[in-house]
Amino acid sequence: MSAARPFNSYDVIVLGAGAAGLMCAGVAGQRGRSVLLLEQARAPGEKIRISGGGRCNFTNLHTTPANFLSENPQFCKSALKSFTQQDFIAMVDKYRIAYHEKTRGQLFCDGSSQQIIDMLLAENRRGDAQMRLGVGILGVSKSESGFVVATDQGEYRGQSLVVATGGPSIPKMGASAFGYKTAQHFGHKMIPPRAALVPLTFDVGMLAQFKDLAGIAVDAVVSVGKTKFDEALLFTHRGLSGPAVLQISSYWRDGLDVVIDMAPKTDALAVLKQARRDRPKQELATALGELLPKRLAQMIADKIAGPPRLADFSDKLLMSVVAAVKEWRVRPNGTEGYRTAEVTLGGVDTTELSSKTFESKSVPGLYFIGEVVDVTGHLGGFNFQWAWSSGVAAGRHV
Numbered sequence: 001m002s003a004a005r006p007f008n009s010y011d012v013i014v015l016g017a018g019a020a021g022l023m024c025a026g027v028a029g030q031r032g033r034s035v036l037l038l039e040q041a042r043a044p045g046e047k048i049r050i051s052g053g054g055r056c057n058f059t060n061l062h063t064t065p066a067n068f069l070s071e072n073p074q075f076c077k078s079a080l081k082s083f084t085q086q087d088f089i090a091m092v093d094k095y096r097i098a099y100h101e102k103t104r105g106q107l108f109c110d111g112s113s114q115q116i117i118d119m120l121l122a123e124n125r126r127g128d129a130q131m132r133l134g135v136g137i138l139g140v141s142k143s144e145s146g147f148v149v150a151t152d153q154g155e156y157r158g159q160s161l162v163v164a165t166g167g168p169s170i171p172k173m174g175a176s177a178f179g180y181k182t183a184q185h186f187g188h189k190m191i192p193p194r195a196a197l198v199p200l201t202f203d204v205g206m207l208a209q210f211k212d213l214a215g216i217a218v219d220a221v222v223s224v225g226k227t228k229f230d231e232a233l234l235f236t237h238r239g240l241s242g243p244a245v246l247q248i249s250s251y252w253r254d255g256l257d258v259v260i261d262m263a264p265k266t267d268a269l270a271v272l273k274q275a276r277r278d279r280p281k282q283e284l285a286t287a288l289g290e291l292l293p294k295r296l297a298q299m300i301a302d303k304i305a306g307p308p309r310l311a312d313f314s315d316k317l318l319m320s321v322v323a324a325v326k327e328w329r330v331r332p333n334g335t336e337g338y339r340t341a342e343v344t345l346g347g348v349d350t351t352e353l354s355s356k357t358f359e360s361k362s363v364p365g366l367y368f369i370g371e372v373v374d375v376t377g378h379l380g381g382f383n384f385q386w387a388w389s390s391g392v393a394a395g396r397h398v
Contacts, residue, residue, distance in 0.1 A: 006157065010036040010130075012398045013149055013158030015140075016179075017044035017131060019387035020370025021164030022120040027395025029127020036156055037124070037131040038149065041174045044131065045117035047166070051384070056113030058092065059085040059388070060381035061105035067382045069250055070375045071191050075350040076386065079358075083392040085385050095119045106380045140182055146365055159365060160398040164391070166371040167193055167344025179372035180347065186363045189349040191374040195341035196250040199241035200258065200332035209299075210235060216293050220244050221261040227251045230264060235296075239332060246379050249335055250345055260328040263291045268322045272310070276318070280311030284321065291325060300324050343383050347374040357397040358390055367394045 012028050014021045017039035029035045043049075048056055060067070063085045068076045089107070092099060097119065098110035109115050124131065136152040146159040165179035180190055202210065213235040220233040222244040234242035240258075248258060268291055275287040287310055288297035304324065306317055313321075338344070348368045352361050358373070360366040369390040377383040 008155060009157040010034045011158065012036070012160045012162060013038065013147065013156055014162040014164055015137065015149070015182075016164035016166060016370075017041075017133070018047055018164060018166055018370065019045065019120075019384055020166075020391040021162070022117075022124060023388050023391030024162055024164060024367075024369055024395040024398070025129040025131075026120060026123030026127050027392050028398050029124060029129035031127075031396070033127075033398060035124075035127065035129035036158065037129055038135045038137065038151065038156070039131065039133050040135055040137065042134050044133065045120065046174065047170065048117050048120075048384075049113050051113055052108050054113055055108045055111070056116045057102070057106050057108050057381040057384065058099070058113075058116055059088050059107050059385045061085060061101065061107065063105075063382055063385045067378045068375050068386065069196075069345060069377075070350060072350045072374070075353075075355045076375050076389075078355045079389040079393040080385070082356075083389045087392075088385065088388045091119065091123075092116075095122070104380060137178065140185065142186075142363070160367065161365060162367040162369060162394055162398060163372055164368075164370050167347060168338045169195060169341040169344045169371075171338055179368070183348045183368060183372070186360065186366060188352050188360065188362070188368075191346040191349055193344050193346035195335050195338050196345035196376055197246045197342035197379050198249045198335045198337065198340055199236060199239060200245055200249055200252065201239040201334045201336060202330075203333040206330070206333075207237075207239070211237065213295055213299065216296055217242060218262050218292060218296065219264065221264040222248045223259045224248050224251045224256055233260065233262070238336060240330075243379055246342065250376060250378070252332065252335075254334070255331070257329045257331050260330065261326045262296070262328060263325050266291055268325050269318060272313075272318050272321060273315075276310040276313060280309060282310045283308065284310060284313070288321070288325070342379070343371055343376055345376045347372050350374050356393065358394040359397065367398060369394045 011033040012035045014025045014037045017037050025035045025037045065077045097115045138150040141148045147161040149156045163179045168177045214237040217234045221230045229244045229247040231243035233244045285298045285301035358367045358369050370387045
């Protein structure tokens with residue numbers, strides 16, 4: 001007869017009941033491991049609930065390692081290969097959750113994102129994983145038999161500890177840097193974290209120039225260096241947002257210019273020359289209105305300050321107009337920060353983790369998964385896929 005398990009003692013303790021933590025707990029529990037999931041929020045999966053406008057962009061059909069940023073680009077390959085987007089879709093199909101492809105391979109629930117949370121909770125019940133919500137974690141320490149998690153509801157002991165607490169993005173959801181502090185407590189190096197998938201901001205002078213454009217959206221190609229994204233751009237009362245800007249924000253650094261083509265599928269010079277030929281008395285703002293929203297067209301025309309009629313524009317001056325439209329060079333003064341960032345770039349240095357199991361190379365039994373790790377996906381369901389893939393990888397080994 002085996003010895004009785006001590007009170008509040010488990011094979012595995014998972015810190016954080018977000019996407020990665022829920023996935024890991026379900027997989028580990030179904031392997032027969034005794035699992036405790038600890039979450040400081042009053043409900044599990046809060047970031048899942050609010051994602052995709054409440055419909056959860058739960059994966060992307062086109063997920064590849066190229067869709068992720070990391071100081072160690074090779075690290076994500078093993079997990080993404082061992083649990084793919086098709087594997088997660090199969091789980092969604094098993095639970096008969098209806099979904100649709102919105103654009104560019106992005107999959108969303110037809111109904112509510114709560115369906116994804118309910119599916120993960122059902123998987124946890126199948127594995128008899130236990131969950132405690134509204135738990136304040138006071139500290140984590142190593143013991144002879146594993147780990148001790150001190151909380152405001154008492155102590156819990158686990159042979160293995162999985163840190164799935166995410167990064168500090170969207171602090172109103174309860175996000176914090178707890179996972180980073182835990183990693184550093186156990187001697188792990190960090191890749192300095194910063195806000196990613198986040199709107200870019202202008203300084204006071206630029207805001208004064210562009211204040212009348214807030215709310216205007218255009219399809220654009222937005223680039224920093226050799227990296228570019230072809231999606232929508234939105235002018236805001238703080239600067240720039242929209243999918244293309246959120247994407248490029250992960251690559252932008254202080255002091256760098258962002259180059260924007262606001263008419264990417266158009267030969268703007270040919271259009272303007274044609275207008276000069278056919279409607280020589282037309283004003284520049286009117287001609288630009290064929291390419292751009294009227295307020296934006298007027299602002300560019302005012303900035304060019306050319307002759308009153310198109311007929312009087314030289315080819316050289318028309319080319320400067322085209323540059324303002326297709327090679328607009330702007331230098332943001334920052335980002336909106338963690339308050340509105342969808343994810344956090346950086347995190348636990350992956351050189352100190354196993355890419356197959358996510359276990360620490362220096363502290364046996366300690367695992368880091370999801371956003372807390374230095375792997376960050378592009379916009380469009382990739383970060384959820386990383387949560388599922390890394391959660392499964394750890395769940396199969398803890």
